[in-house]
Amino acid sequence: AVQAGALATQGPAFAGAARAAAPTVVPLPAAAEAVPGETFTLRPQSRIAVAPDTAGTRRAAADLAAILRPSTGYPLEVSAGAARPGDIALRLSDAADLGDEGYRLTASRTGVRIEAAGAAGLFYGVQTLRQLLPPWIESPTVRPGPWSVSGVRITDTPRYAYRGIMLDIARHFQPPEVVKRLIDRAAAYKINVLHLHVSDDQGFRIAINGRPELTEIGGQFSIDNDPGGFWTQAEYVDVVAYAAARHLTVVPEVDSPGHTNAIVMSYAGPEADPVLPDVNCTNRTPPQWNLTGDVGYSALCPESPHTWAILTDIITQLTAMSPGPYYHLGGDEVPPTTLSHERYVDFVDHEARIVRERGKIVMGWAEISQANFDASTPAVAQYWNNGDPTGPAGDSARHAVQKGMRVVMSPANHMYLDMKQFAGSPLGLEWAGRLDVAQVYNWSGTSSDPASYIPARTLSDGTVLPAVTDANILGVEAPIWSETLRTLADFEFQAFPRLPAAAEIGWSPRAHPERTLASFVTRLAGHGARWQLRGANFYPSPQVPWR
Ligand code: TNX
Numbered sequence: 001a002v003q004a005g006a007l008a009t010q011g012p013a014f015a016g017a018a019r020a021a022a023p024t025v026v027p028l029p030a031a032a033e034a035v036p037g038e039t040f041t042l043r044p045q046s047r048i049a050v051a052p053d054t055a056g057t058r059r060a061a062a063d064l065a066a067i068l069r070p071s072t073g074y075p076l077e078v079s080a081g082a083a084r085p086g087d088i089a090l091r092l093s094d095a096a097d098l099g100d101e102g103y104r105l106t107a108s109r110t111g112v113r114i115e116a117a118g119a120a121g122l123f124y125g126v127q128t129l130r131q132l133l134p135p136w137i138e139s140p141t142v143r144p145g146p147w148s149v150s151g152v153r154i155t156d157t158p159r160y161a162y163r164g165i166m167l168d169i170a171r172h173f174q175p176p177e178v179v180k181r182l183i184d185r186a187a188a189y190k191i192n193v194l195h196l197h198v199s200d201d202q203g204f205r206i207a208i209n210g211r212p213e214l215t216e217i218g219g220q221f222s223i224d225n226d227p228g229g230f231w232t233q234a235e236y237v238d239v240v241a242y243a244a245a246r247h248l249t250v251v252p253e254v255d256s257p258g259h260t261n262a263i264v265m266s267y268a269g270p271e272a273d274p275v276l277p278d279v280n281c282t283n284r285t286p287p288q289w290n291l292t293g294d295v296g297y298s299a300l301c302p303e304s305p306h307t308w309a310i311l312t313d314i315i316t317q318l319t320a321m322s323p324g325p326y327y328h329l330g331g332d333e334v335p336p337t338t339l340s341h342e343r344y345v346d347f348v349d350h351e352a353r354i355v356r357e358r359g360k361i362v363m364g365w366a367e368i369s370q371a372n373f374d375a376s377t378p379a380v381a382q383y384w385n386n387g388d389p390t391g392p393a394g395d396s397a398r399h400a401v402q403k404g405m406r407v408v409m410s411p412a413n414h415m416y417l418d419m420k421q422f423a424g425s426p427l428g429l430e431w432a433g434r435l436d437v438a439q440v441y442n443w444s445g446t447s448s449d450p451a452s453y454i455p456a457r458t459l460s461d462g463t464v465l466p467a468v469t470d471a472n473i474l475g476v477e478a479p480i481w482s483e484t485l486r487t488l489a490d491f492e493f494q495a496f497p498r499l500p501a502a503a504e505i506g507w508s509p510r511a512h513p514e515r516t517l518a519s520f521v522t523r524l525a526g527h528g529a530r531w532q533l534r535g536a537n538f539y540p541s542p543q544v545p546w547r
Contacts, residue, residue, distance in 0.1 A: 020514060021152050025131045026500045026523050027190060027507035028514055030159075035151030040107040042088075042133075042147035044074050049089045053080035059245075060090050060122040067130055073142035083111055088129070090122055091115040101192070101247075102157030105129060107149040120247040124190050128154065131188075135526045138533035162408055162475025163506035164193030164251070165499065167491070168418075168482040170200035170262070171293070172222045173229040176239050178488045183239075185495065185536055187246035189503035194243050195328060195477060198318075199254040201261035201298055202291045205230045206252075208314055217271050218262035221291055223483055237321050244323070251363060252318045255330030256311065257339060257347045261287050261298035263310065278304040282338055293429075293483040296333040302347040312354055319358040326380060327355045332365035345371045352379070366396035366407070375404025380474055383454070386412035386432040394454040398465035406474040409450045414443050415502055417494045418481040421539055427484050427493055437543040440478075440501040441517045449510050450476060478502035489537040496531055496538035497524055521545060 021032035048064055050057035061078040068076055083089035088111065095117050098104065103116040103125035114125035130137060132149045165186045167179060183194060198205045204218035207230055219230035231239070240250045256263075265287040267276040280287060281301035288297065300307045319327050329351050334344055348371035352362045356377065362368075363380040373379045381400035387393025389411065397407050409415070412432035419435040420428035433439070442448040454468035478499055485491055501520060508515050521544045528546045531538045540546060 020519065020523070022128075022132065022154060022523075024523055024526055025128055025154075026520065026527065027504035028512060028519070028523070029128065029154045029156040030509050030512070031156070032152055032154045035106075035108055035153055038108045038151030040109065040112055040149045040151070042068070042072060042074065042145070043086050046074060046076060046086045046088065047084065048076055048078045049083035049087045050078060050080055051082075051089070051091055054092065056119040057090050057092055057122065060119065060126060063123065064088065064090070064126045064129070067126070068133075068137065068147075070141065071137050071139040071143050072145065072147055083113070085110045087111050089113040090125075092122065093117060097155075097157075099157050101190075102155070103128070105152070105154040105156070107132065107152050109151070112149065120192070123187075123247050124156070127188050127190060128156065131527075131530075135529035136533060138530045140533070158190065158507045159509055160473065160475035160506050162193055162477070163191050163503060164195050164408065164475065164477030165191050165495075165502075166195035166197055166410075166477055166479035168197040168200070168480060169205050170197055170203045170255075171482040172226055172486050173203055173205060173219070174482070174488075174491075175229065176231060176235045178491070179239055180242050181488055181536075182491055182495070183243050183246055183248055185492070185531075185534075186499060186503075187248060189500050190507050191499070191503055192248055193251055193324075193475075193477065194248045195251040195253060195479070197253050197255065197479075197481075199262055200259045201288070201295070203228055203230075204254075204262040204266065206236050206318065207232050208317055209233070211310065211313055213266040213272060214263065214310075214314075217269065218266035221262075223291055223293055225291075226486060233317070233321060240322060249324035249326075250322055251324060251326045251328050252322050253328035253330055253363075254311075254314050254318065255332065256351060257281070257300040257302065257307075257330075257344070258296060258298060258332065258334040259330060260300050261291075263300065264298055265289065267306065267310070276304070276306045279306050279310065296335055296338075299334055299338045300347075302339070302343050302350065308350070308354075311351060315351075315354050316358060319355070319360050322360075325361050326363045327358070327360040328363040328382075329355060329368070330364060331368040332384070334367070341370065363408075366400055369396050369400035369403060369405060373400075373403040373405050379403075379405045380408055381405045382408040382410055382477065383468075384410045384412050384416075384479070386416075389454045390457070392457075394457065394468070395465060397454050397468045398457060401466045401468055401472045405472075407468050407472050408474050408477050409453065409468075410477045410479055411443070411453065414440055415476065415478045416481070417478050417498050417502070418483070418485065421494075421498065421541065427490055429481070429483060435498065437497055437501055437521065437541050438517055440498045441505070441520055443505075450505065451510065476502060476506040492531075492537035493539050496536065497527070497541055497544055500524055500527065
């Protein structure tokens with residue numbers, strides 16, 4: 001650990017070099033300046049002062065108190081009205097520059113003040129304050145302190161509206177408790193979307209009323225004969241509410257028409273009753289019961305009325321339980337030998353209509369940009385290719401832009417947190433490479449940034465396919481597929497320290513001089529102690545100077 005005294009004796013080395021104003025905060029705040037010579041110290045009499053006194057400000061105060069009380073042992077009474085010296089003030093204002101998610105945080109000798117225009121902004125201000133305090137603020141038991149914050153003035157708003165994590169609960173079933181812990185951990189880094197991959201070849205994980213086969217048959221397995229399982233609708237609704245309380249929107253995905261072996265075996269397998277052979281469009285009949293990690297072998301039949309009856313029930317119920325704007329219909333990895341281009345396009349068009357009729361915006365893996373989308377109706381394509389983005393690999397996203405779709409950037413070779421992070425790791429796949437912290441933080445291609453990752457491309461006939469720029473990009477998402485992941489600790493090992501890198505790509509302004517890998521790993525160095533105090537697993541990457 002670096003001693004404060006050691007830093008003080010380094011005076012000349014620091015002279016002139018702008019010392020980071022928020023040297024422990026991830027993602028990097030948009031703007032921060034030090035208030036020289038001032039330090040805030042939390043005291044036993046400090047209170048949390050809210051104004052106006054609303055359910056929203058009380059909720060933020062309760063969140064903050066729940067973080068601070070166990071380690072400080074202070075009562076931190078919540079009170080309405082004016083702040084006294086030594087208090088932490090939470091203020092809702094109409095500050096137009098802060099938007100829905102922005103906040104202003106000031107720490108000085110007299111107190112801390114967090115101001116926001118909405119509940120999400122207050123929540124993010126609280127997450128930042130938490131990181132400005134010493135790591136042992138995360139302790140579940142009382143510690144001595146002191147609980148000090150260097151004087152700072154922060155004004156912070158996100159770069160992208162969509163900053164997601166995807167959890168695959170289909171390949172290896174995960175109970176709601178595991179997902180809730182991961183929500184807690186992601187929210188601390190200002191992640192605001194939880195994309196839940198609830199169905200794949202190996203399992204269907206949410207009960208659908210009137211369709212017990214989907215979970216009783218389709219939910220009973222996981223990869224490698226590991227235990228299966230599914231959530232009741234009450235459990236799903238509870239997770240959605242838990243996520244919302246931490247300002248994450250749930251995007252449900254039942255992958256289709258491919259990655260549907262679990263659905264197919266529910267209706268066309270040996271245990272199915274009734275048997276509906278026409279839902280199974282693969283040339284492999286009956287469906288697979290020896291489940292491996294292979295992809296791309298199953299498909300639902302677009303010509304089957306049963307396909308649409310089943311999918312309509314699924315979409316109707318999942319959208320009714322999901323207050324967010326998006327429904328993800330999947331759409332990835334359907335080989336033309338399984339469904340021709342025309343049949344694939346018809347499938348996506350048909351399913352997109354069902355989704356829109358239920359008031360949701362269609363989202364899908366970027367292959368869906370082959371279907372009929374146009375700028376008059378919002379739709380989102382999630383780019384996941386790992387190929388050279390300057391070449392044809394980027395075309396699924398370029399076609400999405402051509403059709404007026406927004407793009408969520410999840411290039412597998414930068415954002416797939418299910419990839420191994422070092423050679424020989426027992427966890428993770430390697431098809432998109434090994435992703436260390438640097439690979440997640442610095443995107444390759446023509447630039448190290450999402451906004452210039454996919455440049456325009458001219459075809460041999462002179463046609464120009466457009467670039468994917470910030471005008472098209474809704475945000476970024478880090479998927480965690482679970483072929484090799486069984487437990488919460490497995491997911492945490494893959495998520496940390498890489499999820500914070502993905503979160504910074506989504507939140508922090510590109511042009512900020514500290515939006516660099518070197519600054520990031522330095523700011524992250526104390527977070528390992530925070531994860532340990534919270535009981536979270538992580539990979540102690542040699543790229544982070546842990547302290
Ligand atoms: C590709 S990415 C898939 C998933 C796998 C993942 C493993 C995508 C849309 N499809 O089915 O789980 O690779 O990394």
